[in-house]
Amino acid sequence: MKRALLLSAMLAFTAPAAFAAEPNVAMQSYLNDVVMPWSHEGVLVDAVKAQNAKTSGYDAAQIEALDQTWRAEVGAAATPTIDPVLHNAAADFLRNQVEASGGVITEVFIMDAKGLNVAASGVTSDYWQGDEEKHQMTYSKGPDAVHFSEIEFDESSQTYQAQISISLTDPANGEVIGAMTVGIVADALM
Numbered sequence: 001m002k003r004a005l006l007l008s009a010m011l012a013f014t015a016p017a018a019f020a021a022e023p024n025v026a027m028q029s030y031l032n033d034v035v036m037p038w039s040h041e042g043v044l045v046d047a048v049k050a051q052n053a054k055t056s057g058y059d060a061a062q063i064e065a066l067d068q069t070w071r072a073e074v075g076a077a078a079t080p081t082i083d084p085v086l087h088n089a090a091a092d093f094l095r096n097q098v099e100a101s102g103g104v105i106t107e108v109f110i111m112d113a114k115g116l117n118v119a120a121s122g123v124t125s126d127y128w129q130g131d132e133e134k135h136q137m138t139y140s141k142g143p144d145a146v147h148f149s150e151i152e153f154d155e156s157s158q159t160y161q162a163q164i165s166i167s168l169t170d171p172a173n174g175e176v177i178g179a180m181t182v183g184i185v186a187d188a189l190m
Contacts, residue, residue: 027184047118048168055113063114063115067128070117070128085120094109107120107121110168111134111139115139123156124156125156134163146164147165148163149162159186160185163183164184166180167179
Protein backbone atom coordinates (compact mmCIF):
# COMPACT_ATOMS: atom_id res chain seq x y z
CA MET A 1 0.00 0.00 0.00
CA LYS A 2 2.83 2.39 0.90
CA ARG A 3 4.43 1.71 -2.48
CA ALA A 4 1.17 2.56 -4.30
CA LEU A 5 0.81 5.81 -2.35
CA LEU A 6 4.42 6.74 -3.04
CA LEU A 7 3.97 6.01 -6.74
CA SER A 8 0.76 8.08 -6.84
CA ALA A 9 2.51 10.98 -5.12
CA MET A 10 5.43 10.82 -7.53
CA LEU A 11 3.09 10.80 -10.53
CA ALA A 12 1.17 13.76 -9.15
CA PHE A 13 4.37 15.79 -8.92
CA THR A 14 5.86 14.72 -12.24
CA ALA A 15 2.71 14.87 -14.40
CA PRO A 16 2.57 18.69 -14.54
CA ALA A 17 6.22 18.77 -15.60
CA ALA A 18 5.52 16.25 -18.34
CA PHE A 19 2.55 18.22 -19.61
CA ALA A 20 4.60 21.43 -19.50
CA ALA A 21 7.31 19.78 -21.60
CA GLU A 22 4.91 18.79 -24.40
CA PRO A 23 4.53 22.32 -25.85
CA ASN A 24 8.34 22.66 -25.84
CA VAL A 25 8.66 19.42 -27.79
CA ALA A 26 6.11 20.68 -30.31
CA MET A 27 7.85 24.07 -30.52
CA GLN A 28 11.26 22.44 -31.07
CA SER A 29 9.82 20.28 -33.82
CA TYR A 30 8.15 23.29 -35.50
CA LEU A 31 11.36 25.28 -35.19
CA ASN A 32 13.44 22.53 -36.78
CA ASP A 33 10.99 21.60 -39.53
CA VAL A 34 9.45 24.94 -40.50
CA VAL A 35 11.27 27.98 -39.13
CA MET A 36 14.95 27.09 -39.44
CA PRO A 37 14.81 26.48 -43.22
CA TRP A 38 13.97 30.16 -43.81
CA SER A 39 15.54 31.81 -40.76
CA HIS A 40 18.78 32.71 -42.55
CA GLU A 41 17.28 34.06 -45.75
CA GLY A 42 19.32 36.88 -47.25
CA VAL A 43 16.48 39.38 -47.06
CA LEU A 44 16.33 38.95 -43.26
CA VAL A 45 20.09 38.94 -42.71
CA ASP A 46 20.59 41.99 -44.93
CA ALA A 47 17.85 43.93 -43.13
CA VAL A 48 19.29 43.20 -39.69
CA LYS A 49 22.83 44.05 -40.76
CA ALA A 50 21.68 47.33 -42.32
CA GLN A 51 19.82 48.34 -39.17
CA ASN A 52 22.75 47.33 -36.95
CA ALA A 53 24.91 49.77 -38.90
CA LYS A 54 22.32 52.48 -38.25
CA THR A 55 21.59 51.77 -34.56
CA SER A 56 24.97 50.64 -33.23
CA GLY A 57 25.60 54.03 -31.62
CA TYR A 58 22.14 54.43 -30.07
CA ASP A 59 22.21 54.93 -26.32
CA ALA A 60 19.56 53.94 -23.75
CA ALA A 61 17.86 57.35 -23.91
CA GLN A 62 17.46 57.17 -27.70
CA ILE A 63 16.10 53.64 -27.50
CA GLU A 64 13.63 54.59 -24.76
CA ALA A 65 12.44 57.61 -26.75
CA LEU A 66 11.91 55.47 -29.85
CA ASP A 67 10.04 52.86 -27.84
CA GLN A 68 7.76 55.49 -26.31
CA THR A 69 7.08 57.00 -29.74
CA TRP A 70 6.23 53.55 -31.13
CA ARG A 71 3.86 52.80 -28.25
CA ALA A 72 2.10 56.14 -28.79
CA GLU A 73 1.66 55.34 -32.50
CA VAL A 74 0.07 51.90 -31.97
CA GLY A 75 -3.53 52.34 -33.14
CA ALA A 76 -2.96 55.93 -34.31
CA ALA A 77 -3.73 57.18 -37.80
CA ALA A 78 -0.16 58.33 -38.48
CA THR A 79 2.59 55.81 -37.74
CA PRO A 80 5.91 57.13 -39.08
CA THR A 81 7.97 55.06 -36.61
CA ILE A 82 6.03 51.84 -37.19
CA ASP A 83 5.64 52.06 -40.99
CA PRO A 84 9.29 51.38 -41.92
CA VAL A 85 9.22 48.16 -39.84
CA LEU A 86 6.02 46.91 -41.52
CA HIS A 87 6.75 48.07 -45.05
CA ASN A 88 10.03 46.62 -46.23
CA ALA A 89 11.17 43.52 -48.11
CA ALA A 90 11.94 41.60 -44.91
CA ALA A 91 8.48 42.34 -43.50
CA ASP A 92 6.91 41.15 -46.76
CA PHE A 93 8.92 37.93 -46.46
CA LEU A 94 7.76 37.46 -42.86
CA ARG A 95 4.10 38.02 -43.80
CA ASN A 96 4.51 35.36 -46.50
CA GLN A 97 5.74 32.93 -43.82
CA VAL A 98 2.71 33.70 -41.65
CA GLU A 99 0.40 33.10 -44.61
CA ALA A 100 2.19 29.89 -45.61
CA SER A 101 1.80 28.53 -42.06
CA GLY A 102 -1.92 28.03 -42.54
CA GLY A 103 -2.80 29.79 -39.30
CA VAL A 104 -0.09 28.25 -37.10
CA ILE A 105 2.12 31.37 -37.00
CA THR A 106 0.39 34.37 -35.44
CA GLU A 107 3.26 36.81 -35.86
CA VAL A 108 6.95 36.95 -36.64
CA PHE A 109 9.45 39.74 -36.21
CA ILE A 110 13.17 40.25 -36.33
CA MET A 111 15.30 42.42 -34.07
CA ASP A 112 18.70 44.04 -34.38
CA ALA A 113 21.61 43.77 -31.96
CA LYS A 114 20.02 46.37 -29.66
CA GLY A 115 16.67 44.53 -29.61
CA LEU A 116 14.90 47.07 -31.82
CA ASN A 117 12.38 45.80 -34.37
CA VAL A 118 13.75 45.57 -37.90
CA ALA A 119 10.82 43.96 -39.68
CA ALA A 120 7.50 42.52 -38.52
CA SER A 121 4.54 40.71 -40.00
CA GLY A 122 2.26 43.01 -38.00
CA VAL A 123 2.39 45.74 -35.38
CA THR A 124 4.02 44.73 -32.11
CA SER A 125 3.01 46.38 -28.85
CA ASP A 126 6.47 47.93 -28.46
CA TYR A 127 9.53 48.70 -30.55
CA TRP A 128 12.29 47.67 -28.14
CA GLN A 129 12.47 43.97 -27.32
CA GLY A 130 15.93 44.23 -25.75
CA ASP A 131 14.49 44.24 -22.24
CA GLU A 132 12.59 40.99 -22.84
CA GLU A 133 13.64 37.34 -22.74
CA LYS A 134 12.99 36.93 -26.47
CA HIS A 135 16.11 39.04 -27.06
CA GLN A 136 18.04 38.55 -23.83
CA MET A 137 17.90 34.74 -23.98
CA THR A 138 18.95 34.58 -27.63
CA TYR A 139 21.12 37.39 -28.96
CA SER A 140 23.59 37.46 -26.07
CA LYS A 141 23.64 33.67 -25.67
CA GLY A 142 25.28 32.78 -28.97
CA PRO A 143 24.54 31.50 -32.45
CA ASP A 144 22.43 28.47 -31.52
CA ALA A 145 20.37 30.07 -28.76
CA VAL A 146 16.68 29.21 -28.57
CA HIS A 147 14.07 30.44 -26.10
CA PHE A 148 10.55 29.07 -25.74
CA SER A 149 8.03 31.23 -23.91
CA GLU A 150 5.08 30.06 -21.88
CA ILE A 151 1.67 30.05 -23.55
CA GLU A 152 0.14 33.47 -22.89
CA PHE A 153 -2.43 35.85 -24.33
CA ASP A 154 -0.60 38.13 -26.75
CA GLU A 155 -1.93 41.67 -27.10
CA SER A 156 -0.33 42.20 -30.51
CA SER A 157 -1.89 39.15 -32.17
CA GLN A 158 -4.95 38.91 -29.88
CA THR A 159 -4.42 35.14 -29.50
CA TYR A 160 -3.14 32.65 -26.99
CA GLN A 161 0.29 31.81 -28.23
CA ALA A 162 3.76 30.71 -27.34
CA GLN A 163 6.81 32.35 -28.83
CA ILE A 164 9.86 30.68 -30.29
CA SER A 165 12.83 33.03 -30.25
CA ILE A 166 16.21 32.34 -31.81
CA SER A 167 19.43 34.19 -32.37
CA LEU A 168 19.98 35.27 -35.97
CA THR A 169 23.42 34.83 -37.44
CA ASP A 170 25.23 36.01 -40.51
CA PRO A 171 25.72 32.81 -42.56
CA ALA A 172 28.93 34.26 -44.02
CA ASN A 173 30.77 34.28 -40.69
CA GLY A 174 28.47 32.78 -38.01
CA GLU A 175 28.35 36.08 -36.10
CA VAL A 176 25.18 36.72 -34.09
CA ILE A 177 23.56 39.82 -35.56
CA GLY A 178 20.09 39.87 -34.00
CA ALA A 179 17.14 37.72 -33.02
CA MET A 180 13.83 36.50 -34.37
CA THR A 181 10.58 35.70 -32.61
CA VAL A 182 7.84 33.52 -34.09
CA GLY A 183 4.45 33.42 -32.37
CA ILE A 184 2.74 30.02 -32.59
CA VAL A 185 -0.97 29.65 -31.90
CA ALA A 186 -1.39 27.64 -28.71
CA ASP A 187 -3.78 25.08 -30.24
CA ALA A 188 -1.04 23.99 -32.65
CA LEU A 189 1.12 22.95 -29.71
CA MET A 190 -1.35 20.48 -28.22
